[in-house]
Amino acid sequence: MPFYLEIIICICLLIGGIFLLIGSYGLARLPDIYMRLHAPTKASTLGITGVLVASMVYQSHLKGAFSVQELLITLFLLITAPVAANMIAxxxxxxxxxxxxxxxxxxxxxxxxxxxxxxPPSES
Structure with missing residues (x-):
């Protein structure tokens, strides 16, 4: 594996890990449910995205073609996390x-x- 790909993967994993750590810390430390909604929906979504981007780069290199699975998982998480937070609120x-x-x-x-x-418009 080329050195530049290892650097990109490491950077994505580090960024993802930092955001996941911040999200976990915020979930544990924030005092009420309305404040706690921000930590997992914002920081953890970015953290999982960083880890999945690193996985996508690695799998794309191994397969020799673009890896779609990680991209679909990332898109699913980016869509569902805010909706879940809205329902919790x-x-x-x-x-x-x-x-x-x-x-x-x-x-x-x-x-x-x-x-x-x-x-509904018919009742107006």
């Missing part, structure tokens, strides 16, 4: 999970809880 709002006093946007939580569902 909606569930926390629905169950009226209390946020800490220092959590920003507390006034928006009541507005979101009390809003009505949009009416």
């Amino acid at each position: 909606k569930t926390a709002l629905h169950y009226r999970t209390k946020a800490l006093d220092r959590t920003h946007g507390q006034e928006l939580m009541e507005t979101i809880r009390d809003r009505e569902s949009p009416k």
